[in-house]
Amino acid sequence: MQREERTPPDKTAPGVFDDRRAQVEAERCLYCFDAPCTSACPVHIDIPAFIAMLRSGNAPGAAWLVRNANALADTCGRICPSEVYCQPACTRGKQDAPVRIRELHLYATRSERAREFHPGTSPPTGKSVAVLGAGPAGLGCAFELAKFGHHVDLYNDGPPGGVPLKSIPPFRLPEEDLVHDTGMLGRFFTAHDGTIDAPVFGGITRNHDALFIAVGLGRDRSLGIPGEEMESVFPVLEFLETAKKRPHTLRIGSRVIVVGGGNVSLDAAATARRLGAAEVTLLYRRGEQQMLVWSAEIREARRLGVEFRFHAKPFEIVGRGRVESVKCRTMRPGGENDDSGRPVPVEVPGADFFLPADSVIVAIGQDVSADWLTGLSRTKKGFISVDGKFQSSMAGVFAGGDAVSGEGTVVRSLAHGKQAARAIHEYIMRKG
Numbered sequence: 001m002q003r004e005e006r007t008p009p010d011k012t013a014p015g016v017f018d019d020r021r022a023q024v025e026a027e028r029c030l031y032c033f034d035a036p037c038t039s040a041c042p043v044h045i046d047i048p049a050f051i052a053m054l055r056s057g058n059a060p061g062a063a064w065l066v067r068n069a070n071a072l073a074d075t076c077g078r079i080c081p082s083e084v085y086c087q088p089a090c091t092r093g094k095q096d097a098p099v100r101i102r103e104l105h106l107y108a109t110r111s112e113r114a115r116e117f118h119p120g121t122s123p124p125t126g127k128s129v130a131v132l133g134a135g136p137a138g139l140g141c142a143f144e145l146a147k148f149g150h151h152v153d154l155y156n157d158g159p160p161g162g163v164p165l166k167s168i169p170p171f172r173l174p175e176e177d178l179v180h181d182t183g184m185l186g187r188f189f190t191a192h193d194g195t196i197d198a199p200v201f202g203g204i205t206r207n208h209d210a211l212f213i214a215v216g217l218g219r220d221r222s223l224g225i226p227g228e229e230m231e232s233v234f235p236v237l238e239f240l241e242t243a244k245k246r247p248h249t250l251r252i253g254s255r256v257i258v259v260g261g262g263n264v265s266l267d268a269a270a271t272a273r274r275l276g277a278a279e280v281t282l283l284y285r286r287g288e289q290q291m292l293v294w295s296a297e298i299r300e301a302r303r304l305g306v307e308f309r310f311h312a313k314p315f316e317i318v319g320r321g322r323v324e325s326v327k328c329r330t331m332r333p334g335g336e337n338d339d340s341g342r343p344v345p346v347e348v349p350g351a352d353f354f355l356p357a358d359s360v361i362v363a364i365g366q367d368v369s370a371d372w373l374t375g376l377s378r379t380k381k382g383f384i385s386v387d388g389k390f391q392s393s394m395a396g397v398f399a400g401g402d403a404v405s406g407e408g409t410v411v412r413s414l415a416h417g418k419q420a421a422r423a424i425h426e427y428i429m430r431k432g
Ligand SMILES: Cc1cc2nc3c(=O)[nH]c(=O)nc-3n(C[C@H](O)[C@H](O)[C@H](O)COP(=O)(O)OP(=O)(O)OC[C@H]3O[C@@H](n4cnc5c(N)ncnc54)[C@H](O)[C@@H]3O)c2cc1C
Pocket: 079, 080, 081, 132, 133, 134, 135, 136, 137, 138, 155, 156, 157, 160, 161, 162, 163, 164, 167, 168, 169, 172, 194, 195, 196, 197, 214, 215, 216, 217, 218, 240, 263, 264, 267, 370, 400, 401, 402, 403, 407, 408, 409, 410, 411, 413
């Protein structure tokens, strides 16, 4: 971590601090001895240390610290939910406002973008590990395994990047940030492009010392109501992927209903508005307080003019080939709570209504889509069961990310990959 000559920061990028703003923000850090921010960051970036480096003008050192701990550093610098991890833990928040750690993290890595990144790596061990899925969990694991000196074969259906590449809208995550991260990671693994199925999985299992499965949640849940088969009803991942890759092929019309109450439904609603829909209504069966969303996302949806219809759910999509309206039922909070601690919504008889619509986007969650993973134990919700070290029910097969814990965050998946890599390293070195 030597101090080197400084490369000029990229001051052209929107949302990135300039030098002066970064200096002012770095000076607000209290350098707490117990660093609650570092404990709260799932990949445990040494936050006071990198901020101290920025303060003393050592941006290369700061960027190295962040990148070495976080395989998708620029990506997290953009979309890590600042209200969830490091920032709410910041002691400075008790005095006035927390240090804007995520923005400093992004400033550090973007400032040093032109410089090659060299983490410390161990000599080759001769062991080989297969990583299945190149989203945040798979990439985080591959990066750590390579640092231990293991050969990594990374299998994915398409270029690496997972959900951030395919579905997260470009107005929140500029593609160049993700592509910069994945480009830097490319030298740590051998990439294999193709869809994994049962025969491919069998071959991979035979040819490696251990496996890490990180296939995420690829299957959209459906509403299971009449009319859902119509052309202008879109499962949310399909909608967001098409909006990113081929927006001109989407025919959503001017009135769009988004069904769901999570961050993904807000991304879909914001995307529909940006694609030109005049009226976008989010339909949610619970109240606003029960939405599992980040406040920045709901603010942005409101700013874009998205309407909210709370305590309502669709029970029929009406139309002739294409959607014309949605029959909705009014709901209210029931007396019992579900697993999430929120009241179970119950129907209000005689209070049905119609909402006119040209298209419907169904954003009510996703499931693991890997039907070829037959030999592994699953949880009640269909996620892959693992122990505290990410070991599945099959010896030598580890798993992590959303496929294990359900819809999460990029940094949580990276952390799973990182912790699993340590467990895999112990496992294969013990095996001899
Ligand atoms: C619309 C949306 C917005 C989000 N916004 C944010 C955000 O702002 N901030 C944040 O932190 N998190 C966000 N998230 C959550 C975050 O993207 C996920 O938690 C994270 O990507 C999960 O990582 P993963 O590696 O477990 O799985 P994934 O990212 O899903 O990666 C799995 C990979 O496995 C591949 N794969 C699956 N099956 C096969 C197969 N059979 N053969 C070959 N390859 C296969 C997939 O193509 C994919 O590349 C968002 C999620 C969505 C859907």
